[in-house]
Amino acid sequence: MASATPLSEPMVLAHTKDHLFSDSTESNTYAVVDTQFAVDEWLSGRHIPSAVRERLAPFNRVELGSGFPDLIGVCSLGPELLAVERFGERSPLIAVEAKGDTDAATAAVESGIIQAYDRLHQANAAYVTAPVDAVSQTDRALARELNVGVLGVDPGGTVTPLEVPRVVGNRTSDDATAIRFQATAHGVAGKSFTLNHPKNYLGYPLALYHSDDTAAVFSEYVINAVESARRGAAFLGLVKERPSGVVLTPLGEEVIRFAFRRYESVTAALASFKAWNGSRRRFCELAPEWGLLTRRVVWAYPATQLLVTELQTMHDDGFTTPSLVDLVEWLHVTHPTFTVELFLRGTEDVRRRVLDVNGDLRSAVLKEGEVFHSPTVFQLKAILYHAGILTERGAEPHRLEPVNDVWKLREPLDTTLE
Incomplete structure (x- = not known):
């Protein structure tokens, strides 16, 4: 049955993205929309408002299965959207196919289900999203059989899970890996490196290990940009942020051991960092041994x-x-x-x-x-x-x-x- 208020595919997708990826700043969350939606007009000449495009951004073309999903991302979803409450330690990779009403016909939900099913070769969960009035009982039965989730969108933008998929394991393509990369602490989307000298990141584990206050020690011996250094150290895998606080990773612990092999204390090691402040020399020439450690750390990125x-x-x-x-x-x-x-x-x-x-x-x-x-x-x-x-x-x-x-x-x- 046709929706009383037609919903175009871009609008359906915008509402769905807002619902699934509501907090894009949350850890291990990232999503992109296919480049076909980065246009001024859609299908029969309907204008796509710039505000809708901004909701859909960023755009990229990601190959998954035998095609390109309309929306792909990584995030933690609640039990109302997945048939499990927890998916190991990694958030699931989610693929979404959107279908919308046109001037000539209602949304082709069945074809969207088939497309979403194809994405399950490389995604952990797949959905079709469409105007809620366009989803038939036959569509829902097919989706259940193929383990595809169904999301119904009403004209006001409310998204309702009609069918909830099970999470599956899969092999990972190069494109899927890129999206996962962006969703982790190693990615570069939205938040990333803001300091351009590696000593500022290597110094953070030393300050964290020091018996005195981390921020005070780091500011005294390295630089004042404590939060930027902490974030960069996390990106490089030197520290990990947990609810209880920031802790050293095995790689960060190796930085401490490296320092102890060359200095009598962490404070003595940090004194070297203070002496390097303001130098324009290449770090691997200024401090060759620390330069080699830097090479090892950045190679792990x-x-x-x-x-x-x-x-x-x-x-x-x-x-x-x-x-x-x-x-x-x-x-x-x-x-x-x-x-x-x-x-x-x-x-x-x-x-x-x-x-x-x-x-x-x-x-x-x-x-x-x-x-x-x-x-x-x-x-x-x-x-x-x-x-x-x-x-x-x-x-x-x-x-x-x-x-x-x-x-x-x-x-x-x-x-x-x-």
Whole structure:
């Protein structure tokens, strides 16, 4: 039966995203909407208000199963939405297919169920969402048989679970991994590195281990930006934030052991950090042993491994001094979702300008520095420079010239065997 007030697919999806991912700042939560929705008009020429596009952003094209889900993300869902109360230690990867009313017909819910079922090859839970009046009992029976959740959306925006799916395990694709990456403390979306020297992150575990107040010790010996350092240390896996407080990880404990092998106390180690303040020298040259530790720490960061691997491959293929534009275009061929999440700002305006409806890059826009994500092109690149991995520092987006911004390995390997 047709809805009295037709609900377009973008509007159905916006209401659903708001419902499932209501707190995007919550730990282990992140979601993207397919680039086909980053348009001004939908299907029969219906205008998509900019406010709706802003609710749908960020946009990216994520391949899952044999197609591209309308919405994909990671978050913790309550028992009213999943047939389990807990999904291990990791939040489930959720895929959503949206169906909306058109001028000619009601929402094609059955086809949405089939599409959602296809996503279960790589997602932990899949839903179809549609105007509530368009969902028939036959649709619900099919969804139950295929373990697909059904969400009904009314004209006021209320989302009601009509069928609740069971969580399943699955293999993980490269695209799905990119979304999971963004949802963890290792991601870069919304919150990330804000300091560009690795000593500021290495110093935080030392201050945390110190018997005196962490913030006071860190401010005295390292810098005053205590919260930024704590957040960056968590991104690098040196500390972990728990309800009871911040604790050292095994990697963070290794920083303490490293210090004890070279200093008589944590305070003595921190005194070295204080002496380094203001130095412009590359950290791996200023403090070679600490530089090696920095290299080990940043290598454990998943984005580092991808960047080094691909930069080496570019070097092997003759791209010996790639620019930021060269690197992004190269990475996007084999790791499109990850590339977009790592390098491009997540705003509705930037994603719409850089990506077309098929998720392909508009290369001309990549020449504009301000479309890039500062924590990657400025802070992360500077950290890789100080670790001795890259030849040049990063630059803030408003000062960035992407075609002249060099991303080159300091020590590329020669593939010619002697």
